Amino acid sequence: MGVEKKRFLNQFEADGLKQVVPEDFPGKVIPGGNGGNFVVTTLDSVINWGRSNSLWPLYFGTSCCAIEMMQTGAPRHDFSRFGFEVARPSARQADLIIIAGTIVNKMGPVLRRLYDQMAEPKYVIAMGACAISGGPFYYNSYSVIKGADHVIPVDVYIPGCPPRPEALLEGMIMLQQKIKTENMSHKVNPIDGFDEGKV
């Protein structure tokens, strides 16, 4: 990869395609692709296109939101239009956890284990008020974790109790847009520093 990249870059410069910045340009020019070069950014866009359109969710529903999640997969809303239809029962085959429901203290370690079992890259959608903040169980409850982001890092939050299928679809499309901005050269693992509170 390294050798190829170098050769290609030399070719790129030899063709006179180097970006010319005027001397008196007031701002700072950030190269395209967040610092990546032509090869990497092109590869990125291809990989991100593939990743974002074939996200495999995990069968993970703890309570009411699971019904709306199933309804989103059902004929009228049909999330397979966006590449989400291959729901996997095993965390090792999934790319995405849709946390559909309340996470209680006893379930917290299980959720974390499922997240750790997933292969990278992995994404998390917090669906519904319970997964965002504890929702209706925020006050006076002794057993509910007040938000799934105390356990694992979350990419997209979808409010509602439960959210409508359209809202879930919107959240899924937002996640796809987020994936499309990723790049390989500056890969960040969301769990790094999560337990220390740095994220």
Added chain:
Amino acid sequence: MADQELETKIKTEEYFVNMGPQHPAAHGVLRLLLTIDGEIIKNVEPDLGYIHRSIEKMCERDSYQQIVHLTDRMDYLSSNINNEAVCLAVEKALEIEVSDRVKVIRTIISELTRIASHCLWWGVMGMDLGALTTYFYAFRDREYINDIFEETCGARLTMNYNAPGGLMFDIHPNFVKRTKDFIKHFKTKIPEYDRLVTGNVIFQKRTKGVGVLTKEDAISYGVTGPVARGSGLSSDVRKLHPYSAYDRVDFKEALLTAGDTFARYEVRIMELWESISIIEQLIDNIPEGEIKATTKAVIKLPKGEYYQRVEAARGELGVYINSTGTKNPYRVKFRSPGFSNLSVLNHITKGSKIADLVATMASFDFVIPDIDR
């Protein structure tokens, strides 16, 4: 060599398999500790608490109007029936007589909820047994009911439509027409369900004679709902202790005596027809009347204990309220159908195969937040 001789020569040993809490056939986060010998189940021990949300304890800090919205999240598939149970208990304590209009609307919405719940059960049971088509068929029809609910009260699943003393607001002008349209549509769909699944040889082989529950066991384990009725135990609260408008409609209690998984399946299909018949009897003559009886802004129940039982989609739901005369209850206890039904699982699946356990569990139709609360 005779098979028996071979069997004695193979040495087997019991081992332990963890089913759940994240398992697609567990319908949520139920964890079963299975002790198995080969494929034969020796013991099933449910481990609960993975979705225990302390609803009963939270009720002690809430006012009586606020309790209603928590019950939606208990058995979310029969949300309106749960709401109704709490409201009926509070109304019983306050000795409020709600108008006929409220009674009839509550009954219709509860029966629509029951149809939606049984639809989902039918789709998921097929999925558990390896038929994905049922899921698409059932959810297609369920969406029509969600539309009706949405137009009536704004929510699709957790409705919170009942309030102590009546309903939150009146039905939408389109309600009657849409419900009639749905009934007309759904009447053509149940035979389709039958053609697809009920008569299927593979389905029958996997369900007939599997997970047999006798009537005596059903009584001693406190099993209720379609599971008990599949074993010939008459337990329909709508029939035995009528509430709301069930005393003015004519319907049959679905009863079968086989007690196996297929009988439980058939009972639920029969209940779909009965629910349709109940709605048809009521939908044309919803009486006029007040939508909400006047209650005080802060409801205080007189000192004492109150109990109300209703027939939820999974069985008998009991609401026990202990009041000391303040604006909060002293103790609220829900007798949920799923908890009692789960207790019999070990008894009837011992000695069967793992695949039979999945079929039996599918016919029990567990909702885990209902069990854990």
